[in-house]
Structures are given as C-alpha cells and as structure tokens.
Amino acid sequence: MPILSKDNTHLLDPAFQQIITAAAALVADCVGAVDDERFDEWSTFFTDDCRYDITTREARLKGWPIGLMHCAGAAMLRDRIMSMRHANIFEAHHYRHMVSATRLAPGTNRAPDFASGVRVHTNFGVTRIMANGDTTFFGSGFFDDLIVATPGGLRFHERTVVLDSSQVDTLIVVPF
Amino acid sequence: MNAPSDTGLLASASDPAARSAADPLLTWPAEGLARIPFQVYNDPAIADAEQQRLFRGDIWNLICLEVEIPQPGDYRTNVIGDTPVVAIRGNDGVVRVFVNRCAHRGSMLCLDKSGNRKDFTCIYHNWVYDLEGSLQSIAFRRGIRGQGGLPDDFDPSKHGLKQLRVDIIGALVFASFSETVPPVREWLGERMAWNVDRVVGRPVRIIGGYTQVMHNNWKLYIENVKDAYHAGLLHLFFTRFGLNRLSMDGAVEVSERGGHHLSWSKMHNDHTEGTEYSDGKLRSMKDFDLEDKRLLQSWVEHEDGITHMIQTIFPNVIIQQIQNSLAVRLLVPRGTDECELQWWIIGYADDTEAQMQTRILQSNLVGPAGLVSLEDGVIGSIVQRTTLQDPDRAGVVEMGGRTVESQKGRVSETGVRGFWQEWRQKMGV
Numbered sequence: 001m002p003i004l005s006k007d008n009t010h011l012l013d014p015a016f017q018q019i020i021t022a023a024a025a026l027v028a029d030c031v032g033a034v035d036d037e038r039f040d041e042w043s044t045f046f047t048d049d050c051r052y053d054i055t056t057r058e059a060r061l062k063g064w065p066i067g068l069m070h071c072a073g074a075a076m077l078r079d080r081i082m083s084m085r086h087a088n089i090f091e092a093h094h095y096r097h098m099v100s101a102t103r104l105a106p107g108t109n110r111a112p113d114f115a116s117g118v119r120v121h122t123n124f125g126v127t128r129i130m131a132n133g134d135t136t137f138f139g140s141g142f143f144d145d146l147i148v149a150t151p152g153g154l155r156f157h158e159r160t161v162v163l164d165s166s167q168v169d170t171l172i173v174v175p176f
Numbered sequence: 177m178n179a180p181s182d183t184g185l186l187a188s189a190s191d192p193a194a195r196s197a198a199d200p201l202l203t204w205p206a207e208g209l210a211r212i213p214f215q216v217y218n219d220p221a222i223a224d225a226e227q228q229r230l231f232r233g234d235i236w237n238l239i240c241l242e243v244e245i246p247q248p249g250d251y252r253t254n255v256i257g258d259t260p261v262v263a264i265r266g267n268d269g270v271v272r273v274f275v276n277r278c279a280h281r282g283s284m285l286c287l288d289k290s291g292n293r294k295d296f297t298c299i300y301h302n303w304v305y306d307l308e309g310s311l312q313s314i315a316f317r318r319g320i321r322g323q324g325g326l327p328d329d330f331d332p333s334k335h336g337l338k339q340l341r342v343d344i345i346g347a348l349v350f351a352s353f354s355e356t357v358p359p360v361r362e363w364l365g366e367r368m369a370w371n372v373d374r375v376v377g378r379p380v381r382i383i384g385g386y387t388q389v390m391h392n393n394w395k396l397y398i399e400n401v402k403d404a405y406h407a408g409l410l411h412l413f414f415t416r417f418g419l420n421r422l423s424m425d426g427a428v429e430v431s432e433r434g435g436h437h438l439s440w441s442k443m444h445n446d447h448t449e450g451t452e453y454s455d456g457k458l459r460s461m462k463d464f465d466l467e468d469k470r471l472l473q474s475w476v477e478h479e480d481g482i483t484h485m486i487q488t489i490f491p492n493v494i495i496q497q498i499q500n501s502l503a504v505r506l507l508v509p510r511g512t513d514e515c516e517l518q519w520w521i522i523g524y525a526d527d528t529e530a531q532m533q534t535r536i537l538q539s540n541l542v543g544p545a546g547l548v549s550l551e552d553g554v555i556g557s558i559v560q561r562t563t564l565q566d567p568d569r570a571g572v573v574e575m576g577g578r579t580v581e582s583q584k585g586r587v588s589e590t591g592v593r594g595f596w597q598e599w600r601q602k603m604g605v
Contacts (some may be wrong), residue, residue: 054545057384059397065532066384066521066539075468076540080547087412089551091558167387167516171553172545 002111019112022145023120024102026154028134031097031124033176035093039084042175047148050074054176058143068163068172077175084164084173092131095138095174099124105144114149117157121145126176128169139176140164201225202605205570209593210578214558215567217393217560222603223512229603230491234357236343236350237495238506239263239273241520243380245348249307251294254404254518256351256507259338263349264293273351275338276311285337294296309337334433345369347522348493364489367429371487373571374478375495375502376522384438384521388544392556394492394507394515395599400552400589401486401494404428404439405575408453410555412495413541413548415453416464417472419499420484420548423448428591429582435490435598436592441447443483444476471547474499486600488591490598498548500531501538513560519543 002016010016030045032038046052055067100123102152104112113117121142128138146158159176201222205211216222231237240263251264253276260276262285274296276284283300286293288512295312296305302315311332319325340351343360350360356570361369390397399404408415410423415421426441466472476483477500485497494505506518521543523535541548563569576588580597583590 059384059386062382062385064382064384064521065536068386068543068545070536070540072470072537073468076471079466079468079471082464082466083413083547087416088547089410089412092556166385167389168544169389170391170544170557171388171550173550 004109004111016112019114019118020102020104020120022154023118023145024122026147026156027099027102027120027122027143027145030156031099031176034146035094036038037094039081042081043074043092045156046074046077046159047150047157048074050156052077052156052157052161054163054172058162058166060162069175070169073116073158080175088173090092090171090173093128093174093176096127096129097124097176098126099143114147114154117136117148119144119146136169138169143175143176161166184279200605201603204380204600204605207570208578209596210572210574211570212399212573212592212596213567213570214563219511220512220568223393223509225603226258226509227257230261230599232353233602234352234354235490235602236352236357236360236363238504239349239488241347241376241380241382241522242344242349243269243382243539244290245271245349247292250290251286251293252290253286253288253494254506256340256353256400257509260284261351263342263351264307270317270444271342271344271349272307273340273342273349276439277338277397278303279305279311279335279337279390280314289343292588305337309339311335335357346372346378347380348376350370362434366488367433368489368517371438371485372489372495375485375487375497379525380522381525381527382520383523383532384519384539386543387520388517388519388553389510390515390517390553390556391513392515392560393512394509395595396556396559397507397515397517398488398492398494398553398595399592401488402427402437402439402595403589404486404586404591406555406585407439407587411548416448417466418443419472419541421446421453422447422585423451423453423586424484426484426586427584427590429581430578430580430591430594431490432593433490433598434580434596435595436488438485438487439484439586439591440482441586442481444481473534474538475531475534488595490595491602496542498541499538500534501542502535503542561593 002010002013003012005164052066052071054069059067066120102120102122105121119143123142125140126138127135129135141163144160145156147154149155204212237256239254244252245265248265248267250567251262253262255421261273262276263273265271276286278285280303283298285296304313306312317326343350345360407420420441423446424441425445429438483499488497492507496503502522504520508516516534544553573592576590580594
C-alpha cells in the first residue's frame with residue numbers, strides 16, 4: 001500500500017500511481033459510455049447500493065440536501081435510462097465530456113486503498129450537441145467519486161456530480 | 177412608503193413602448209380569449225410595455241422567501257422584470273425592498289445573491305445609505321481644500337434609495353411599484369390565499385434551489401403551468417404511475433380577475449374506466465415500469481386529500497405541491513425569447529427525518545431533471561419557433577369553453593384564458 005507523504009514524494013510511488021491511473025481510467029470509461037450513448041453499460045460502473053447525485057456548488061455550500069438528481073442504488077440509475085428512453089419528451093442530443101486528470105480528493109489523510117474505497121475528484125466540461133448540430137457548452141464541474149473494489153472489478157460506490165453553476169439550460173435528461 | 181427616492185432617475189417614467197393611437201400595441205382577435213395571437217410571444221414592443229404596465233403596474237412581485245433573510249442586515253437580491261431589487265432586513269427587524277441602485281449614478285449596490293451588510297456603500301463613489309434607504313454620507317461632499325464637492329444646496333434627504341411597497345404572506349416576500357394595488361391577501365382573494373397558507377403558511381426550510389433557463393417567451397411557460405389539460409398527456413410519468421391523471425377528482429379554479437389559478441387533483445380518487453386512458457389510444461399508455469418504486473412513495477400531506485396542487489399567482493409565481501415535493505417558482509422574462517425559472521425547493525422546519533428523505537427522493541420528479549416535469553423546459557421553445565413569422569396567427573384555447581370561470585375537472589384551458597383576461601386588462605389591449 002502506498003504511503004501518503006507531505007512533500008509529494010508519494011506521487012513517484014508506483015503503487016500510488018497505479019491506484020490513481022486505475023481511478024482515472026474508470027472515470028474516463030464511464031464518461032465514454034455516456035458520450036457514446038452506451039446507456040445500458042452506464043449503470044454497470046456503479047455498485048448495486050451506490051448513491052448518485054447531480055448537485056450544484058451553491059447547494060453544497062448551503063448544505064441543501066436536494067440537488068438536481070438523486071439516485072439511491074443502481075436500479076434507480078436504470079430507471080432514469082428507462083424513463084429517458086420511453087417516458088420523457090425532449091429534443092435529441094448527446095454530450096461530449098472533457099475531463100481533467102483525476103486526483104485524490106482534498107483532505108484525504110490515509111493511504112488510498114480500493115478495498116476500503118478511494119475518493120477522487122475529476123474536473124469536467126461538457127458540451128451538448130443537438131441533432132441539428134447546435135453545440136453549446138452545457139456545464140462544468142467535477143466528479144466527487146468514491147471508488148471501491150468489488151468481485152466484479154472497480155465500481156463507483158458514490159458519485160456526486162457537482163455543477164459549478166446553479167443555472168441549467170432547458171433540461172437534464174442524459175446523466176453526466 | 178417613505179419619501180426619499182431616486183426621483184431624478186425616474187423623472188421620465190413614461191411608457192416608452194406605447195405606440196400612437198393609429199398603431200396600437202396589439203389588436204386582439206375578434207374571437208376574444210378563445211384565441212391567443214402569436215404576436216404576444218415575439219413582439220419587442222410588447223415585452224417593453226410589460227416592464228412598465230405589468231411588472232411595475234398594479235401587481236405584487238415575489239422577491240424571496242423571508243427565511244432567507246432572518247437577521248438584521250441580511251439581504252437577498254433579485255429582479256422585478258428587468259429591474260434589479262434588493263430585499264433587506266433592517267435593524268428594526270422590518271423587511272424593506274429597494275431598487276438595487278445608487279441614487280447618484282445608478283451603480284448597482286449589492287452584487288451578490290445574498291449576504292449581510294451594515295449599510296449600502298456604493299462601490300463606485302462611496303455614497304453610503306442606511307438600511308432604511310436614507311443617504312447618510314457622500315465621499316468628498318465638501319471637496320478638497322475648497323475645490324470641487326457638491327453645491328451647498330444639495331439635499332441628501334432627497335436622494336435616498338427608491339423604496340417599494342412590501343407585503344409578506346406566509347413565507348413569501350412580495351414587493352410592488354404600485355401605490356394602489358391592495359394588500360397581497362386581498363389582491364389574492366380568499367380562495368387563492370387559502371392555498372398560499374396551506375403550502376407556505378408555516379415555517380419552511382429551503383432544501384434546494386436552482387435556475388432553469390428556457391428558450392421561449394415567459395408567457396408560454398406560465399400558460400403551460402395553467403394548462404391542466406396537458407399535464408395528463410405530455411407528462412407520461414404522471415399518467416403511467418397514476419400520480420396525476422385527468423380522470424382523477426380535481427378542478428381548475430380561477431380568481432375573479434382571472435390571473436391567479438389553482439389546479440388540483442386527488443390521486444386516490446381516480447376513475448379511468450370509460451375514458452381515453454383505459455382504451456389504450458393515448459401515448460401515455462405505452463407500457464414501462466420502474467425497477468425501484470421508492471420514488472413513488474408518498475404520504476397524504478393534507479387532510480383535504482389533495483395530492484397534486486399547482487397554483488399560479490399572477491403573473492409569474494408558481495406554488496407547487498406534487499405529492500410531497502413542495503416548491504415555489506418565480507418566472508423572469510429575459511427579452512422576448514428567453515426566460516429564467518427560479519426554484520426554491522422547500523420542506524417544513526418541523527419535518528421528520530423520514531419526511532425529509534421522502535421529499536429528497538421525490539425531488540427527482542421536478543425541476544430541470546424532473547422525471548415528470550423536464551418536458552416543460554422545452555415545450556415552450558417548441559411552440560415559440562413556429563410562431564416567429566406569423567404574428568397574425570393565433571393559438572386556439574377552447575377546452576372547457578371560451579370564457580373564464582372555475583371548472584370541475586381539468587380537461588380545460590380556463591386557467592390559460594384567465595391569464596390572458598388579466599394580462600389584457602393590465603396591458604390595456
């Protein structure tokens with residue numbers, strides 16, 4: 001298990017780098033599934049008893065328990081996709097995420113270990129591309145993720161999508 | 177109403193949008209309220225006239241929730257139409273609302289959404305006002321070494337902040353430019369005030385909030401809210417899970433002038449047999465189901481058994497009870513073809529933890545990502561685009577007749593007609 005250092009020397013520790021690289025790859029694979037519209041795969045990146053929230057910077061600062069979306073468990077993630085496909089009415093569009101390097105969440109004070117869960121942050125920007133080609137910058141923010149090892153591989157146990165702005169253009173139906 | 181105000185800046189408060197008698201702002205179709213001319217959604221002159229005749233006219237404008245400004249000096253900024261305003265609690269505990277503008281050159285005084293301050297100090301030239309809006313000090317009023325400064329006869333008492341009338345009902349802080357509009361409770365009328373008390377008449381707690389930007393004229397959204405007919409058709413999630421169907425016991429009620437409305441239903445009193453819901457012809461009957469039904473768990477919040485209550489307060493406030501999801505919404509125009517919807521998601525100060533958890537799960541139903549309501553974010557834009565080049569064409573609103581009155585059942589557009597009745601009266605068209 002890597003040791004966290006105060007002088008950043010742990011960044012050179014291969015064991016630490018292996019963890020960060022794996023976390024970054026999971027984050028990238030998950031946004032890839034969304035951007036490629038492989039929505040049936042999306043929920044498989046999460047544990048069965050996961051928590052997934054979309055909230056805002058303002059809501060976090062104010063301590064509001066309600067953001068824009070709250071799913072308790074992977075079944076609710078699948079229900080979101082089902083509703084998007086069969087119930088909700090909206091104009092066709094897809095996303096393209098641009099993500100930053102994945103970093104250990106600030107305040108982490110013990111060596112990261114997927115067995116007990118690794119909390120990481122990854123910035124993102126996302127564009128929304130309408131069917132006619134209109135492209136807008138839809139939002140920016142960061143993923144606040146808790147990644148755990150499961151028998152089926154690495155999974156998100158908690159994901160909070162923290163949007164920088166409290167203002168949403170039109171609607172959110174495709175998850176981030 | 178106190179005397180000081182930035183009258184210098186308001187001296188020419190005429191109606192710039194008024195056209196000549198030969199060129200009226202708008203000629204309403206001969207069919208009356210059964211038609212809505214598309215011009216109302218796209219004409220910049222109408223949007224300008226709304227600022228003076230509507231938002232600065234004889235109405236009350238929602239500014240904030242009182243719980244946002246509990247302590248002396250706490251303030252919350254917002255807008256009335258295009259006009260920036262600030263609500264602030266004074267040292268005497270009284271909530272006042274001012275135009276958020278220095279009486280000197282017009283610089284905005286409070287730039288943040290909320291905060292606390294001891295006074296209003298303008299960042300531009302350091303003019304200082306107290307929390308009651310009176311001008312207290314002026315930087316270099318006497319100049320420097322006898323040079324510059326204000327004339328000796330300059331009277332600071334004539335250069336206070338522009339103060340608006342304020343009235344508070346339940347959790348809601350309203351303000352008005354009008355000296356003649358009756359107090360809020362009277363302006364709402366007994367029946368409309370009943371529901372305001374019902375939903376926000378006890379201590380509330382803000383548990384969420386966001387702003388939704390929509391690409392349509394603001395009136396298309398408010399019409400949509402008043403259109404009880406669409407709710408059980410467009411919003412498949414409502415009908416599929418029996419949250420709100422047109423076949424449930426319910427009603428659309430409109431206020432005397434027409435502008436306020438209530439639309440309610442009781443999900444435990446549904447009668448789909450013999451309706452289009454039961455013969456499978458509607459899009460809303462396509463089969464799908466939820467894996468996790470916890471989103472649909474609710475408790476009956478009120479003894480009256482009403483599980484779905486949407487209220488509008490003319491012209492642009494919405495009070496929502498969808499099961500146990502409670503919210504206040506304020507709709508703000510941004511020109512002719514854009515608007516913003518500000519949401520306050522609320523619970524009650526004395527909610528139990530279990531009730532709060534239910535509200536959190538049900539928050540998935542509403543807002544820009546709401547399973548039942550996300551369609552409302554785009555439907556206005558889908559209408560707006562077709563109306564642009566046909567100002568003389570009109571929408572047809574004859575569901576439930578051609579007049580304005582409260583009706584049993586909700587296959588009705590009476591609420592939409594009611595809005596236009598009061599809008600026309602306020603706008604003089």
